[in-house]
Amino acid sequence: MPDWIDIAIRAIIFAAVLFLITRLLGKKQISELNFFEYVSGITIGSIGAEISTGLERNIFHGIIAIGIFAVIPFVADFISLKSKRFRDFTEGKPTVFIKDGKIMEDNLKKERYTTDELLELLRKKNVFQVADVEFAVLEATGDLSVLLKKENQPLTAKDLNLTVPSIKEPQTIIMDGKILDEPLATIGRSRAWLHTELEKLGVTLENVFLGQVNSYGELTVDLYDDKLQVASPQERPLILSTLKKCQADLELFALGTESKEAKQMYKLNSQKLQEAIDKVTPILKA
Amino acid sequence: MTVGSEVKQCLASLKGVEAELSSLALRTEDNESKRTLHETMMTIHEVVQDLKKRVGELEREEGQYKGF
Secondary structure, three states: OOHHHHHHHHHHHHHHHHHHHHHHHOOHHHHOOOHHHHHHHHHHHHHHHHHHHOOOOOHHHHHHHHHHHHHHHHHHHHHHHHOHHHHHHHHOOOEEEEEOOEEOHHHHHHOOOOHHHHHHHHHHOOOOOHHHEEEEEEOOOOOEEEEEOHHHOOOOOOOOOOOOOOOOOOEEEEEOOEEOHHHHHHOOOOHHHHHHHHHHHOOOHHHEEEEEEOOOOOEEEEEOOOOOOOOOOOHHHHHHHHHHHHHHHHHHHHHHOOOHHHHHHHHHHHHHHHHHHHHHHHHHOO | OOHHHHHHHHHHHHHHHHHHHHHHHHHOOOHHHHHHHHHHHHHHHHHHHHHHHHHHHHHHHOHHHOOO
16 A cells, blocks of 8 residues: 555544544534643644554554543543532632732732733723723733723613613524524414515515514515615504604593593593503503 | 594504403513503503593583594
8 A cells, every 4th residue: 555545544533533533522623722622632633633644653653642622621620520629720810810809919929910911901801091991800810800990881772761671682594595493493484484484575485685573573684686765664663653643642642522521531541551551561662 | 523533542552552462462471561561551551441431421411522
């Protein structure tokens, strides 16, 4: 067997083995490496390269070595799940850089971070003034987590005492002009329903690049042809405006009628409607 | 337009809203919103009942505009 065929076969085998092992080690391996994963990742790679080109090496020895290096982070992960102390040892502890709005110079020194690097990390979090920060901590992964002072935090609905309706995640049901049946089934709709909705919007399925259904069962689409205008769902605002109109009508009737009983009834019902409107407005407001 | 027909129109609109709220409540995925919509629908239903009664009274008073 010529050498080059041997190398090709070895390379293919190791590509497969490496793929399998990285899949087994899971998502964590790719995103954030702790000490064991870092070391074993490098070693597994070099063993793979070494064995696939070094023809004098035994291929099974290579696979055994890779297997062992794959098991080490696996075991380390398992122990870290159980033991906090082991976890602190292998993954490191976060270090507080800013506390009560004051920079902890000693901790900076301990982690060997310069002031410039701290400023850079802060800027990555869109913080340009240290005075805006209440608390910042350097995570074991090297990211800086920043808690801004309350007055610098973005305004939330809670701050404004706004009632907002809770919503569920939207589902993508059309992609590249094709219906995705699984998400469609998740929200309990059929293809027939979708075709009716598309017809209501006046578009064909082939022309839809992306179609999503929101928490209220309303379909929104993006078309291939960007010159076409698509109507946005109007049902909810329409309900709200009709409700408001009816409420105003009832008040008018209450003013207009001569009968005392009817006046009372109109008044009561217009109040009821007003309460209902107040309650349902956050949901119906588009 | 007579008062009777105005009230009838309002009644019809409210019935429409009731139906639409009910269908919206069925389609909404979020349970809390669903409940709010349903409760609103019930309130509107009560108003509809009262208005219906009133329409009956008005029809007795203005007999010539009967029919709903």
